[in-house]
Amino acid sequence: MLLEQLDTFLISRVDPYANQLDIDSMILKSRFSELGEKKLLAIKVASEFNGIAADRALNHDYFARLARSSYALAFLTAQHESCASLLQKGNNQELKADLLPEMVQGKFRAGVGIYHLRSHTRRAMIMAKKVAGGYRVSGRLDWISGFDIFDYIALGFIIDIGNSQENHEVVGLVPFKVQQYLSGEINIGPKQEVTAISSTNTVAIEFNDWFIRDKDIMIDQPGRAIEQRSILSITHATMLMGIFQAALNIIGNSKSILKKNTVVLSQFNQLNNQCLLLRNQLIHTNTQEEVQKMRAQIHKYTRDCIYLAAALSGGRSVLADHPVQRLNRELLQATIAGVNSLFIHNLCIDIN
Incomplete structure (x- = not known):
C-alpha cells in the first residue's frame, strides 16, 4: 500500500520536476511537505506513534524509489528519517510521544x-x-x-x-x-x-x-553507538540503487537502439538482473563490512550504467538539463554522503 501510494505521488508530483528539485529549495520543501501530508515520512516510526514501522526491505524500496525520481528529495527525507530514528532509539519518552507522530506528518521537520x-x-x-x-x-x-x-x-x-x-x-x-x-x-x-x-x-x-x-x-x-550504526546503515547504498534504476530507465527508453543492437539489449537485461540481485543481497547484509562492500559494488554498476545511458543518449546527454547530467551530479553526492574508510577501501578494490 505504501509503495503504491508513493509511486502515484512520484509520477505526478516529482518525476516531471526532477531537475528543478535539484536546484529549487522552495519546490523541494513543497514536495517534502506533501509527503508528510500523505503520512509518507519517517516510515520506520513505530505504530504506537502512528508510524508504518517499515522493515528493512520496505525501507530500502521506499528510499530507492525516492532516489530514482529525485535524489534531492530522498536525501532530505533521509535526514528527517535519521532524526526520527535517533529519537525513537532514545529514552526520552515524553519527547517521543510529542514529536514522532508529528514527524510522520511533516508537521515537525528536523x-x-x-x-x-x-x-x-x-x-x-x-x-x-x-x-x-x-x-x-x-x-x-x-x-x-x-x-x-x-x-x-x-x-x-x-x-x-x-x-x-x-x-x-x-x-x-x-x-x-x-x-x-x-x-x-x-x-x-x-x-x-x-x-x-x-x-x-x-x-x-x-x-x-x-x-x-x-x-x-x-x-x-x-x-560511540551512533558512529557504528551509521556505517551499518544501508540507506546510502539504497539511494545509490535509486540512481542506478534511474539510469536503467534512460537506457530502457532508448527503444530503437535496443531493438537494433542485440549487444546493448543483452547488457541492458544483465544490468536489470544485477540491480535486482544487488537489492536482495543488500537487504540481507549483517555487518559493516558487508554493507560497505555492497555499497561499493552498487556504486560501480551505477557509474557504468550512467555512462552507458549517456552514450545511448548521444550528444543530447551533454546538455545541462539532460537527465544524465542530473544523475552524474547525484552520483557525486551519493559517493561522499556518509563516506567512511570501509567504503573507500572497497572502492579501491573495485577500481583495481
Missing part, C-alpha cells in the same frame, strides 16, 4: 548534525559541558543540510564523564535558525555553493555557549 561523530580528528568539533538543567555547547559544523526547510536539527556531541575513561554520546534538539541571546548564540553561514542538490540548502552552523535543555535531549548513552 534534520541531523551528527556527521562529526564519525570524524577521528583529535579535537572535537562540538565542545559540550553538563550544567544545571541541560548542556552548554560551543563549536562549528561546516555541513548541515535542510536550512529553511527543517526547523530543528538533532545535534550530537561527546561528553567526558568525570575522571572515568568512559564517554557519553549525547544528541539534543537545537533550532535550525539564527538565535542570539545573552545566554547563548546560534549563527548560520550563507548557503554553500555546491555542485549537486543545491536545493537542500547546505550551510555551516556555529554554536556559542548554546543551552540545550534536558527535556530536549533525545539520546544520552555510554559509548
